[in-house]
Amino acid sequence: MNTISIMLNNIGTFLPSLLPEGVKIRRIESKDLSTVKMLADSRLNEDYSTDLFRFFFENHNGCFLVAEDSYAVIGFVIGIPLDARTLRIVMLAVDDRISGMGLGSSLMDASREYAKDRMMTSIVLEVRAKNDMAFEFYSKRGFKVTGMIPNYYNDKSDAFVMKRFLEM
Numbered sequence: 001m002n003t004i005s006i007m008l009n010n011i012g013t014f015l016p017s018l019l020p021e022g023v024k025i026r027r028i029e030s031k032d033l034s035t036v037k038m039l040a041d042s043r044l045n046e047d048y049s050t051d052l053f054r055f056f057f058e059n060h061n062g063c064f065l066v067a068e069d070s071y072a073v074i075g076f077v078i079g080i081p082l083d084a085r086t087l088r089i090v091m092l093a094v095d096d097r098i099s100g101m102g103l104g105s106s107l108m109d110a111s112r113e114y115a116k117d118r119m120m121t122s123i124v125l126e127v128r129a130k131n132d133m134a135f136e137f138y139s140k141r142g143f144k145v146t147g148m149i150p151n152y153y154n155d156k157s158d159a160f161v162m163k164r165f166l167e168m
């Protein structure tokens with residue numbers, strides 16, 4: 001692990017973060033869509049369509065970020081504005097071969113910087129109520145439960161709604 005800068009293409013934002021060596025975070029490009037879909041299929045227990053990823057790419061690509069090493073895309077996050085002050089994290093996933101090495105944290109850091117650059121004041125997300133690892137991950141990063149949505153996922157699992165206010 002070493003300290004490097006993450007560059008979010010085209011928006012001129014740099015932030016220091018701890019990332020596995022050789023990994024960078026950048027904005028999604030159309031060539032990444034199939035790998036992102038594969039990552040989502042393998043990590044998110046949902047059957048999201050290719051069209052859904054294309055929709056986010058075409059309409060909300062500001063905070064549609066991918067992490068890549070020298071070979072491939074190994075993680076991604078999709079954040080969309082819920083309103084002018086709130087960024088909603090729609091999906092976050094990291095290749096399980098690199099899980100636990102800080103990449104999820106770096107993707108969340110990049111999303112937070114994106115939101116702060118736009119004067120947003122909070123981030124919200126939904127997390128599967130039974131996804132203990134992700135729940136713990138978000139809780140440790142300052143997210144608090146603000147609600148619960150029954151039968152939110154395709155398999156009828158409930159979701160917790162979590163929110164974190166951003167320090168200015």
Ligand SMILES: CC(C)(COP(=O)(O)OP(=O)(O)OC[C@H]1O[C@@H](n2cnc3c(N)ncnc32)[C@H](O)[C@@H]1OP(=O)(O)O)[C@@H](O)C(=O)NCCC(=O)NCCS
Nearest residue numbers: 043092093094099100101102103104105126127134137140
């Ligand atoms: C949730 C997720 C994005 C986190 O990404 P990550 O790169 O593993 O996250 P990090 O390495 O930054 O942090 C993981 C935390 O779990 C801990 N951890 C320990 N062993 C671990 C393991 N085998 N795998 C993952 N995390 C582990 C890490 O130490 C770290 O703890 P910390 O908060 O005390 O630092 C990733 O696990 C993932 O893709 N999960 C499947 C998809 C998912 O659940 N997404 C969220 C849906 S809302």
